[in-house]
Amino acid sequence: MKNTAIKLLIAFSTAIILASCNSGPEPLYDLSDTSYPLRNIDSSRVYFPDDFEGEISVISFIFTHCPDVCPAITANMSNIQRGLKDTTDIQFIEISFDPQRDTPSVLKAYKKRYKLNDQFTFLTGQPETVDSLLKKMEIVAVKTFSDSLVQDSSNYNMRHSNTIYLMDKNGRIRAEYPASVIPPEHVIEDIQSLRNL
Amino acid sequence: MRLPDPITFILLVSCVLFLGCSSESKSEKSTNEVILGKVELANGWARPAAKGQTSSIYLVITNGTASRDTLLGASSPISDVVELHQSIQHDDGTISMEQAGNQVIAAGEKLNLEPGGYHLMLKNINRELTVGDSLSVTLNFARVGSKTITVLTKTQQN
Numbered sequence: 458m459k460n461t462a463i464k465l466l467i468a469f470s471t472a473i474i475l476a477s478c479n480s481g482p483e484p485l486y487d488l489s490d491t492s493y494p495l496r497n498i499d500s501s502r503v504y505f506p507d508d509f510e511g512e513i514s515v516i517s518f519i520f521t522h523c524p525d526v527c528p529a530i531t532a533n534m535s536n537i538q539r540g541l542k543d544t545t546d547i548q549f550i551e552i553s554f555d556p557q558r559d560t561p562s563v564l565k566a567y568k569k570r571y572k573l574n575d576q577f578t579f580l581t582g583q584p585e586t587v588d589s590l591l592k593k594m595e596i597v598a599v600k601t602f603s604d605s606l607v608q609d610s611s612n613y614n615m616r617h618s619n620t621i622y623l624m625d626k627n628g629r630i631r632a633e634y635p636a637s638v639i640p641p642e643h644v645i646e647d648i649q650s651l652r653n654l
Numbered sequence: 655m656r657l658p659d660p661i662t663f664i665l666l667v668s669c670v671l672f673l674g675c676s677s678e679s680k681s682e683k684s685t686n687e688v689i690l691g692k693v694e695l696a697n698g699w700a701r702p703a704a705k706g707q708t709s710s711i712y713l714v715i716t717n718g719t720a721s722r723d724t725l726l727g728a729s730s731p732i733s734d735v736v737e738l739h740q741s742i743q744h745d746d747g748t749i750s751m752e753q754a755g756n757q758v759i760a761a762g763e764k765l766n767l768e769p770g771g772y773h774l775m776l777k778n779i780n781r782e783l784t785v786g787d788s789l790s791v792t793l794n795f796a797r798v799g800s801k802t803i804t805v806l807t808k809t810q811q812n
């Protein structure tokens with residue numbers, strides 16, 4: 458009886474070790490067990506990360522009322538796309554952490570303004586859903602008001618994380634970068650090694 | 655055509671120099687001549703944005719004069735509110751944006767307004783800015799007064 462338990466334990470541990478050897482270093486976050494219902498720019502329902510499994514995803518977080526850093530993040534995502542010789546099986550996802558103002562149509566206009574192609578997906582959703590996803594991925598986004606006395610409910614800025622994540626084909630976050638400043642080559646290199654796993 | 659004799663020529667030149675140096679001179683635009691160097695605005699560009707939204711302008715300000723000057727504010731026909739802002743990275747890696755106060759630019763120094771740092775923020779713009787559109791912005795300095803630059807709307811490439 459005890460023997461069987463030990464055998465099982467050994468078999469189980471071996472399986473875990475093999476599994477982790479198979480897929481490189483430990484993921485930073487494993488999102489594969491949860492699915493978050495979000496909205497695409499045409500308002501259609503998208504399940505994140507389920508709908509994106511099977512391909513490598515470059516993920517960033519923005520709000521479109523951001524006039525300085527977020528466009529720099531989007532520009533960097535675009536640079537990564539441009540720097541890739543082969544963009545098959547790669548998708549670029551930008552998730553809004555300001556669902557209150559970033560409706561699907563606002564994100565649609567943003568995507569158009571920055572001339573991004575169909576490899577780019579912009580996602581928003583119910584504030585509670587977005588919040589729980591951000592929490593899971595440890596993305597910080599807090600409203601800030603320039604005048605602390607007048608907290609106009611729609612006129613605010615945000616203090617936010619500056620993060621790009623690389624997610625593997627199985628919904629696991631493998632790498633993180635400072636979004637607005639990371640040289641695209643670094644991300645491209647990691648995409649190549651993820652492809653070769 | 656007969657060339658003026660040397661004495662007339664020297665008198666003419668002196669006259670021009672005198673007028674140029676005199677700050678009292680009402681003749682034409684004298685502001686450029688009274689300053690030794692210039693405050694120059696260069697490499698300006700703006701981000702695209704929808705009408706009613708927020709755009710930002712980036713540029714390099716060079717104080718080529720012999721004294722320090724202070725950037726006091728800015729204005730543009732496209733927005734009632736143009737503010738100098740600065741994006742700040744905090745210890746936890748998050749980024750926020752704050753209004754930056756008046757900026758002193760020492761003689762011979764530059765102030766770079768670039769993504770992730772200083773920018774002129776234009777709130778609630780009164781027309782859409784798409785790639786290729788131009789707009790003007792006027793910067794007000796304590797010493798040299800106002801300087802205007804026309805910038806193009808484009809998307810960031812680097």
Ligand SMILES: [Cu+2]
Pocket residue numbers: 524525739740751773774775
């Ligand atoms: Cu700003």
